[in-house]
Amino acid sequence: MAWFLQRVALSIVLLWVVTTLVFLSIYMVPGDPVELLLSQDGAAPDRATIELIREDLGLNKPIHVQYVEKMSALARGDLGRSMVDDRPIGREIALRLPRTLELIGAAALISLLIGLPAGVVAALKQGRAFDRFASLVTGFAQGVPVFVVGTLMILVLSQLLKLMPAGGFVAYASDPIGHLKLLFMPAVAIGIGLSAILFRITRASMKDVLPLDFVRTAHAKGLPERYVIVRHVLRNALMPVITVFALQLGGLLGGTVLVEYVFNWPGLSGMLVxxxxxxxxxTVTAVILVISALFIGLNLVVDILYGLADPRVRK
Structure with a gap:
């Protein structure tokens, strides 16, 4: 329990540090945010209008006062209001975040169903036809950009075969089948590259564990092959797999921009852009903070999984 509380406390401190850095980074951006906002279309806003908006947003207060107010608002769950349309940012994030998480979750499921078992089989059949073929395919899949995969899928499945809609979004409650059809292609586009990464790290980790003494001892005891692979080899090989997989998922929280753009999926990355x-x-600050909080939370989950998979970590 002390180990778990220590990890939670460390995550809270890390989140505070990230929040502070994001807050201070706004003041490092050249120019006045309000003036830049009002002069986007080449207009020349008068000073009175700029000062009025700055006062309304609280930007005319000393930086330490703004910092305290910002941290207090975040502690209450208030992410602020948009400078463009004055809408609550938290409400828009609450609408878009589940869509991005659903997309990432579907891609993760696809990658787990393909990459993990393929990596295990390839490690058990080192140098054979399946190993060489799978390594070749995953090397190609990992090298192809995700927007190229998405564009090709639209061309083949939507334009030529007419099997899937080209893109868009419909709520699951309104049309479950239509929602899943629209989710399929962007999830596969992300899942292909993620499967290749998961395959490679699983294969490499399994190859490192298979020759170890405790595996040979388990075989010498006459334990069933499947039991040895699952209980001894795979369990010990999962540590680096969990690490890499979690980092890849964390990167996808803000890295689904191209996929959401290609398939017109209204998620959090599109909101950030x-x-x-x-x-x-x-809005930029709020989205970055939400993504950072999710990434830190994901790393906390990985730490907990580490402790469950290997009791030595807890010591």
Whole structure:
């Protein structure tokens, strides 16, 4: 329990540090955020308008006062309001975040169903036809950019074969079948590259564990092959697999921009890009903080899984 509480406390401190750095980074951006916002279309806003908006947003207060107010608001779950349309940012994030998480979750499931068992089989059949073929295919899949995969899928499955819609979004509650059809191609586009990474790290980790003494001892005891592979080899090989897989999922939290753009999937990454284009700094800050919090939470889960998989970590 002390180990678990220590990890939670460390995650909270890390989140505070990230929040502080994101807050301070806004003041490192050249120019006045309000002036940049009002002059996007080449307009020349007057000073009175700029000062009025700065006062309304609280940007005219000393930086330490703004910092305290920002941290207090975040502690209450208030992510602020957009500079562009004055809408609550938290409400928009709450609408878009589940879509991105659903997309990442579907891609993760696809990669686990393909990459993990393929990596195990390839490690057990080192140098054979399946190992060589799978390594060749995953090397190609890992090298192809995700937007190329998405574009090809649209061309083949949507334009030529007419099997899937080209893109868009419909709520699951409104049309479950239509929702799953729209989710399929972007999830596969992400899952292909993720499967290749998972395959390679699983294969390499299994190859490192298979020759170890405790595996030979388990075979010498006459234990069934499947039991040895699952109970001894795979369990000990999962540590680096969990690490790499979690880092890849964390990177996808803000890295699904191209997929969401290609398939017109209204997720969190698209919101971040739109906010950056509109110089909506409160929205940019809020989205970055949410992504950072999810990434830190994901690493906390990985730490817990480490402790469960290997009791030595807890010591």
């Amino acid at each position: 739109s906010a950056v284009s509109a110089r909506d700094y409160p």
